[in-house]
Amino acid sequence: MYHGAEHKTITCYEKGLDLTVENARKCRRVHDRCGTTFTFFVMTVSILVFSLFEAIPFVHGVIGSYRILKALFKIALLPIVAGLSYELLKFLSKTNFFLFIPLKLPGLGLQMITTREPDDEMLEVAIAAFKKALLMDEDPEEPECRFVCPEKLAVLTSEIKAKLAEKGIDESDAEWIVSYATGYKRSELGKDVTVGGKAIDKANALAEERVTGRPLWYIVGNANFYGYEIKTDERALIPRPETEELVERALRHINGESKVLDLCTGSGAIAIAVKLKTGAEVTASDVSEDALSLARENAETLKADINFIKSDMFENIDGKFDVIISNPPYIKSGDIAGLQTEVKDYEPTLALDGGEDGLDFYRIIAKNAREYLTEKGIVFLEVGADQADSVKDMFDGFFVDVIKDISGVERIIKAVKI
Template identity: 35%
Template structure:
């Protein structure tokens, strides 16, 4: 395809997406055009007549977005807690709600690092490594193991750690929950699958069709991963340690009961930016 001016291409992309009913058409159009053309918002303002050669790539990306593929899947990355994390087919997109979990446990990580000269973190179902990597980038004395059953996810997490320069303090470990884990940790964190099996087909197309199912499916009632964590955490948690969990908006009571029955105490709970229950923190 022939070159097109940047400003014209941005208008065209926005119109295509808006015409297809994409809710954030202007934002998504800008992300896609900038990514595939190697331009910035400043370029669009200062040089709208700048010729763009990557028209075919941009049109193909617009086709994918119109077909329902999430914009960050097309870009291949998502920003989280100030980090740019690569995605893969077997990782969830790290979303802003999960930053609530990082905020909830980070003061404990800092305090433990000061007291013990290290804070050992275990991230169950690490995916892109988002939670663990956010914590180790924020605390230089933190060390983390990111656990997943997916080789693809583990490779993605390890690559993200390398890109962030924290590979010496992050290791990716294949394990079904605690099965292959040794030793004790000051903090166990997880954003586990928490959607009930029967509800997955009712999710938005962008989630149902593009997020990995095993990262969504929490079993018949959506609580099975919490039972696994509650039953196994005691063998891997230091005395005085914490467990930080992301939950579904209506799961606070049920998850609290599961952990209290396993001998833990709910020490804090947090809401996300939408005002929904999102994070529970348990102590021994």
């Protein structure tokens, strides 16, 4: 069938038609210069040439008694046979004079066996391949196509795992990469299915990028946060699963009537989840214009109506809120150089650096929270491991709860204004 698609495409081109599936479909599936016809001519011409050769008296008499010599002479004649067949093919393809038609018919008849009517997808393949060949003819710099053989999903997954493991990168990243490149869920990677060259190329390209140290979620371009696809890139911190727990806790105290402030919003993940889950009035702020532009894109894509404000902490914030949520930068300045490459070299330092002891932003929040909270308003904060006690002590005049995350780390501070 692809043979037929190839003929139709060439005919379409030779007729000067646009190379489209519609035009190619109308062209015939046999072609005067086909290899099948050529094979037929080689057979016919060789019979003629070798018969004439045998008829030469010298050959018949002297050489004829030495079989090996005769065979060698025939081999030497093969270029003549091929050359004559080629010239015949070329000549006949240029004429439709009725006397020559009988010479064409056997080859065309054979092609009815070696070709079938192609479907539209096959025509698309043939057209794409032909266009590529034209490009390569026009421009010697045009690279050749590389054909990747399909392989089993499980094989691809273990190859990518091995590639990442060599650079000390976690196996689960390989699963995400293969899942993203092939469209199969991570839970389906054990399935006995074969994946094509495009998906394999994509998985390998993603793995190549991952071994440079670039975080998986920046490569993939989005991360799932609380059930929402959040676009991720170098403009803001990648939202983490621990922060979903912060949202989970805060949502228990938010409804459609609530006014909520997400301080240090980054990608906008917290604000978007709160808005979409509750319909509350949400304000989100960040000092970084880059982060805000990403947060706005995310809010627009997910249709979350949020009031974004560029602000150095509370500087440009007005009004009072029932709930203030924040996951501020909390890494000690001196610890940043020791973080993993994918964090320290790719995620914004502004999103990480919490000052000398990592607590600068909590001090600002604790100092201002009372003024920006409604009566019985609540502050929800994500804190780093070992920071909970220090942050708790900052909230004088609040009822403070320390909540552990699923790993048992004291991760969330809930401070209720009293």
